Amino acid sequence: MRNVLLAAASAACLATPAFAQRAPDPVPIEEWPLEKVSAIGEAIYDQDVAAWVSTDALMAHLAGAQPPADMAGWIVVKDGADQRVRYLRDDAGVLKAAFDVVVRNGRAGPVKVVDEALSESEQAQFRARQTAIQNIGPLRCSRQLNAVVLDDPDSDGWLVWLLTPTPDSGAIPIGGHYRFRISADGGSVLRRDQLSNGCFFADRPPAEMRDALLFYTQIVSKGPVETHVFLSLQNRLPLVIGAGDRFFSVEGDRIEDVTDMVQK
Numbered sequence: 001m002r003n004v005l006l007a008a009a010s011a012a013c014l015a016t017p018a019f020a021q022r023a024p025d026p027v028p029i030e031e032w033p034l035e036k037v038s039a040i041g042e043a044i045y046d047q048d049v050a051a052w053v054s055t056d057a058l059m060a061h062l063a064g065a066q067p068p069a070d071m072a073g074w075i076v077v078k079d080g081a082d083q084r085v086r087y088l089r090d091d092a093g094v095l096k097a098a099f100d101v102v103v104r105n106g107r108a109g110p111v112k113v114v115d116e117a118l119s120e121s122e123q124a125q126f127r128a129r130q131t132a133i134q135n136i137g138p139l140r141c142s143r144q145l146n147a148v149v150l151d152d153p154d155s156d157g158w159l160v161w162l163l164t165p166t167p168d169s170g171a172i173p174i175g176g177h178y179r180f181r182i183s184a185d186g187g188s189v190l191r192r193d194q195l196s197n198g199c200f201f202a203d204r205p206p207a208e209m210r211d212a213l214l215f216y217t218q219i220v221s222k223g224p225v226e227t228h229v230f231l232s233l234q235n236r237l238p239l240v241i242g243a244g245d246r247f248f249s250v251e252g253d254r255i256e257d258v259t260d261m262v263q264k
Contacts, residue, residue, distance in 0.1 A: 026219045029193035034255045041229020042253045047076045047148050054085035054101035057108035075125050127186030132160035135189045141176030141199035158182040174216050175200035177227045195225050213238040224248050
């Protein structure tokens, strides 16, 4: 049932170009300070958790019934210190919220049935998501992608990520993620960054292995990127990122240059 609901709510992701795996020549991405990488990676994780736990709450609310046929997706908006996940429907071409779920500290509250048009900002946020989906690059590491949309802290626009999800095998998708800068109205791509040069799925270390970590060589940036923070938080697993002649540990939202330690 969860897959049915997610498919209904993310059908636009399935309308992207055909699945393919191709690694182009490395293209350097926009570099961010490590403090920003950490903060944004944590924000991506928080929104991803909100989407999943609210989906579980909505499934329970539907109690086995099919989701509405006109569901169009969802957005996650700030609600004070909480996050409100708004599940949307297409009402004759007008996007409306159909269900609201407030998520606090990673826990979903009750599902609220609503019927209201989105604000201009909410419309722009959803439009930014769709604009990113329509402008994905040639590298595809999964038939489906997860979308995260955040306010751009450095402008009045949006930051959108299209993330390769964890496959059924449980491998960790370190490669295959995109970052977009989108205009304030949600309609234009200002920049697209492919956060890895190709697809890379790391085998999950055995549960009994103590002090396990993953190593990954990053060739499109000079340090870790926000998806490394997200994946470390999601999998509760430290990463060591090699970038150029430097090495960085990523343990949750904590990033540290460990070059001297590695080279001893």
